[in-house]
Amino acid sequence: MIDRLTAALARSRADYTEIRVERTWSTAVTFRGRRLESATASEDQGGFVRALHAGGGWGVASFTSLDRLEAMVARAGELSRAVPVDPPIRLADVSPHQADALLDLDGDVRGVPIAEKKRLLEAYNGAMLGVSDRIVDTLAVYRDEVTEYWYVNSQGTILHELRPDVTLSGTAVARRDGTIEKGLESIGMRRGWRSVQDKAAGFREVAERAVQLLDAPMVKGGTYPVILDPELAGVFIHEAFGHLSEADFVYENPQAREMMTLGRRFGKPVLNVGDNGAAPGLRGTLPFDDEGTPTGDTELIKEGILVGRLHSRETAAAMGERPTGNGRAISFRHQPIVRMTNTYIAAAPGGGSFEDLIRDVKLGVHACGAFGGQTVLENFSFTAAYGRMIRDGQVAELVKDVVLAGNLFQTLDRIDHIGGDFRWNQMGGGCGKAGQFPLPVTEGAPHVRIEEALVGGDVGS
Amino acid sequence: MIAQLIATARRRADGGADALWRRFERTTVAFEWGRLKSAGTTEEAGTNLRVRHRGRVGVAGTTAVGGNDVGRQHAAPLLDRALASAKLGEELDLEFPAPAPVASLATFFDRAANASLDQLIDTGRSLLDRLARDGCRINVTIERETTATRVANSAGASGEYRATGFGVSADVWRIAGDDVLVVSDAFEGADFPSDDALAALVTSINGRLDHALRVVAPPEGALPVVFTPAGLSALMLPLTQGLSGKAVLQGISPLEAKVGEQLFDARFSLRDDPLRVGRTASRPVDDECVPSRTTCLVERGVVQRFIYDLETAARAKTGSTGNGQRGIFGKPVPGYTNIVLNDVGAQHAAPLPLGGGLLREVKDGLLVDELIGVGQGNVTGGAFSHPVALAYRVERGEITGRVKDAAVAGNAYELWKRVGGFGNDARWSGSRWAPSVLFEGVSVVRR
Numbered sequence: 001m002i003d004r005l006t007a008a009l010a011r012s013r014a015d016y017t018e019i020r021v022e023r024t025w026s027t028a029v030t031f032r033g034r035r036l037e038s039a040t041a042s043e044d045q046g047g048f049v050r051a052l053h054a055g056g057g058w059g060v061a062s063f064t065s066l067d068r069l070e071a072m073v074a075r076a077g078e079l080s081r082a083v084p085v086d087p088p089i090r091l092a093d094v095s096p097h098q099a100d101a102l103l104d105l106d107g108d109v110r111g112v113p114i115a116e117k118k119r120l121l122e123a124y125n126g127a128m129l130g131v132s133d134r135i136v137d138t139l140a141v142y143r144d145e146v147t148e149y150w151y152v153n154s155q156g157t158i159l160h161e162l163r164p165d166v167t168l169s170g171t172a173v174a175r176r177d178g179t180i181e182k183g184l185e186s187i188g189m190r191r192g193w194r195s196v197q198d199k200a201a202g203f204r205e206v207a208e209r210a211v212q213l214l215d216a217p218m219v220k221g222g223t224y225p226v227i228l229d230p231e232l233a234g235v236f237i238h239e240a241f242g243h244l245s246e247a248d249f250v251y252e253n254p255q256a257r258e259m260m261t262l263g264r265r266f267g268k269p270v271l272n273v274g275d276n277g278a279a280p281g282l283r284g285t286l287p288f289d290d291e292g293t294p295t296g297d298t299e300l301i302k303e304g305i306l307v308g309r310l311h312s313r314e315t316a317a318a319m320g321e322r323p324t325g326n327g328r329a330i331s332f333r334h335q336p337i338v339r340m341t342n343t344y345i346a347a348a349p350g351g352g353s354f355e356d357l358i359r360d361v362k363l364g365v366h367a368c369g370a371f372g373g374q375t376v377l378e379n380f381s382f383t384a385a386y387g388r389m390i391r392d393g394q395v396a397e398l399v400k401d402v403v404l405a406g407n408l409f410q411t412l413d414r415i416d417h418i419g420g421d422f423r424w425n426q427m428g429g430g431c432g433k434a435g436q437f438p439l440p441v442t443e444g445a446p447h448v449r450i451e452e453a454l455v456g457g458d459v460g461s
Numbered sequence: 462m463i464a465q466l467i468a469t470a471r472r473r474a475d476g477g478a479d480a481l482w483r484r485f486e487r488t489t490v491a492f493e494w495g496r497l498k499s500a501g502t503t504e505e506a507g508t509n510l511r512v513r514h515r516g517r518v519g520v521a522g523t524t525a526v527g528g529n530d531v532g533r534q535h536a537a538p539l540l541d542r543a544l545a546s547a548k549l550g551e552e553l554d555l556e557f558p559a560p561a562p563v564a565s566l567a568t569f570f571d572r573a574a575n576a577s578l579d580q581l582i583d584t585g586r587s588l589l590d591r592l593a594r595d596g597c598r599i600n601v602t603i604e605r606e607t608t609a610t611r612v613a614n615s616a617g618a619s620g621e622y623r624a625t626g627f628g629v630s631a632d633v634w635r636i637a638g639d640d641v642l643v644v645s646d647a648f649e650g651a652d653f654p655s656d657d658a659l660a661a662l663v664t665s666i667n668g669r670l671d672h673a674l675r676v677v678a679p680p681e682g683a684l685p686v687v688f689t690p691a692g693l694s695a696l697m698l699p700l701t702q703g704l705s706g707k708a709v710l711q712g713i714s715p716l717e718a719k720v721g722e723q724l725f726d727a728r729f730s731l732r733d734d735p736l737r738v739g740r741t742a743s744r745p746v747d748d749e750c751v752p753s754r755t756t757c758l759v760e761r762g763v764v765q766r767f768i769y770d771l772e773t774a775a776r777a778k779t780g781s782t783g784n785g786q787r788g789i790f791g792k793p794v795p796g797y798t799n800i801v802l803n804d805v806g807a808q809h810a811a812p813l814p815l816g817g818g819l820l821r822e823v824k825d826g827l828l829v830d831e832l833i834g835v836g837q838g839n840v841t842g843g844a845f846s847h848p849v850a851l852a853y854r855v856e857r858g859e860i861t862g863r864v865k866d867a868a869v870a871g872n873a874y875e876l877w878k879r880v881g882g883f884g885n886d887a888r889w890s891g892s893r894w895a896p897s898v899l900f901e902g903v904s905v906v907r908r
Contacts, residue, residue: 039549041542042522042790058499064524079500252494255636372837376850377641381834405848454908
């Protein structure tokens with residue numbers, strides 16, 4: 001394959017050309033209630049070419065028929081020539097790499113019969129259903145894939161990788177009369193079959209909580225000190241801050257650039273945020289991004305001050321900064337764009353435990369887990385899976401419908417305590433941007449305290 | 462040939478088979494922050510096969526197909542995988558539909574199919590010129606797609622059509638200090654957009670931008686709120702989810718067992734219409750060989766019917782409504798085509814003022830164009846609570862400015878019971894046709 005790709009590169013008349021080819025084997029099993037909804041195996045393959053002529057824009061081509069490789073290289077070159085761009089696109093220098101990176105498959109999922117995958121999922125689904133007859137419905141999904149990946153560019157980079165991914169998710173729906181509550185479990189690893197064994201406890205726990213939520217009151221809307229658990233804190237930093245640190249948002253937009261000026265204070269000195277595409281064993285981890293740039297740990301906020309951002313080769317060149325290895329594409333169907341990898345809020349040295357964070361809270365909310373989150377620019381809204389009131393420094397009753405809404409800048413500035421209990425959230429799902437979803441990413445954080453945040457619940461009543 | 466695949470499958474699967482083959486080509490031109498940035502092309506083809514064997518159903522998909530159809534060498538592994546999937550599959554009385562007459566429907570438009578790269582670039586440039594304003598940055602994407610679809614089953618039914626699609630989207634960004642404002646709109650249709658359609662896009666964005674420049678304090682309380690055709694999503698989603706046969710089968714639809722009941726305002730009707738000429742969701746036949754037809758979901762406030770594909774219909778012991786949708790991978794699912802709310806109003810060449818004439822009824826309230834977080838949480842329950850992304854304050858019938866830091870909440874099922882009024886500004890937003898709608902007593906909170 002490499003020979004075929006380098007031969008196609010050699011025929012390109014563009015000043016810069018890169019080719020990616022991917023072949024993905026995947027299986028998916030779904031249970032809904034006691035019913036096996038589907039068990040399928042798929043094979044997906046295709047290629048992507050991106051070309052740049054001096055003075056031209058990007059010419060890109062993607063295709064599923066590899067017979068078309070040479071024609072598509074030529075077509076990408078023509079497209080680049082057809083779109084004059086001024087000032088011209090430049091790429092930051094990255095030294096050429098040749099690597100054969102076969103990640104640890106940890107029990108290659110391709111060797112496991114689909115019937116065995118069904119049995120595993122059936123057990124986890126059964127763990128949810130077995131909790132109570134209040135659990136009226138479940139959805140349990142197992143997905144795995146292994147992608148064989150080839151990348152070459154005209155500057156001499158040649159990569160060959162095997163990229164595994166395995167995810168499990170469970171939704172338990174509890175119902176009593178008209179009241180419906182749910183619990184979500186999600187597990188995701190860039191590993192293989194061995195990594196998803198013995199996970200029944202997590203599925204049982206979310207189903208139990210869904211049942212408990214039937215009796216829980218809605219949180220009373222208002223402003224509280226809020227302690228985010230590591231899962232919600234991770235989702236928060238990814239959604240509310242991470243996307244603004246992607247340089248494609250700012251590099252050609254002077255006003256956005258001003259808003260995200262390096263050196264601007266974003267929070268108190270306790271706040272440290274980064275993105276680490278090289279952290280071992282996580283879903284966002286790869287040796288190289290989809291432009292052949294090595295990944296690494298990028299500091300974004302240091303002691304409350306904005307110190308860095310995430311780059312592709314193009315945005316790095318445009319801003320005179322270093323490429324960070326964040327040019328990623330979800331598949332051969334897409335161009336690499338600036339994306340996060342594993343984004344984190346760092347543990348505060350001596351940050352202490354959850355109990356330390358709530359000790360002086362008279363009335364507050366412990367917001368746990370995430371049902372979802374969306375950011376529209378500087379405004380965000382997150383739905384926690386559940387919450388617990390904190391009264392006089394102690395954890396009190398379970399509450400539901402905990403929705404956090406706010407302004408990013410105000411909220412980051414109100415983070416006043418960060419715990420020492422850092423944890424990566426090894427979840428499934430993924431990040432969406434510009435029509436590319438789901439991209440495997442991970443988030444991590446310790447418990448994080450916001451001195452004051454708006455909690456919606458029974459808004460208006 | 463897909464027919465050959467079905468013939469082979471039939472010999473090995475005793476309960477028959479159906480398949481979909483689809484090929485598409487897309488050309489995209491992107492202007493980023495006001496600059497032409499890239500041009501791209503995508504060619505993709507794949508096949509999805511479903512078999513029924515010993516009473517059990519299995520599916521498999523592949524993009525490893527030849528250039529023009531299912532390559533013969535790829536048919537055997539695809540069939541093997543489908544049969545392996547069926548071995549685990551659950552028993553299902555799935556019957557593949559017999560041949561039936563198919564409506565003729567124009568889905569392929571030469572002007573869109575033959576548009577040159579330069580025409581796409583020119584369309585983008587002219588849009589950028591017309592949207593340009595000081596202190597703003599603009600992204601524009603132009604997309605043209607042509608697809609060819611073939612479906613067939615072992616009962617002898619088949620369908621084949623070509624289609625075109627054209628998309629133009631623009632978003633205008635204004636960042637002033639920490640205030641970020643984005644106003645966007647898009648044209649989506651099967652044919653190349655007319656000059657009028659592009660002019661309407663420009664007027665729509667400029668009109669909403671003009672009103673947004675001034676920021677005012679939000680009101681608070683149970684207030685009249687007008688949702689624009691785009692802003693209506695939070696109120697539509699619980700209905701469309703609840704009207705899906707899949708939700709009914711799962712027992713999570715509050716509309717289950719409500720067919721024939723007057724649940725909503727008597728001026729409210731809703732249908733799924735795959736036969737609209739010029740829409741990208743339109744097609745003569747669905748992805749399971751069932752001929753397309755219009756499905757009346759709600760008529761004058763009375764719930765009429767849920768949508769089904771073959772599998773959900775078999776489970777519910779009813780017929781498919783022709784809403785089977787399938788991709789290359791995974792199994793078919795019930796999906797909507799064009800959702801039409803109150804089938805009145807022409808497609809307006811010149812867009813009407815914001816609010817579709819409903820604002821004059823509003824003493825103090827909101828006009829909501831976009832909310833944050835729609836689709837999160839327990840959608841089918843009907844309750845929603847969302848911060849606004851783009852909304853305006855309305856005082857004594859006039860827009861007085863944009864509001865930030867406000868949230869709206871309510872229960873969609875309750876609100877549709879007593880609608881304050883329907884606007885005269887019905888338009889397409891993606892594949893939904895709807896006017897602005899006024900609801901009374903929506904809870905608005907500041908934060």
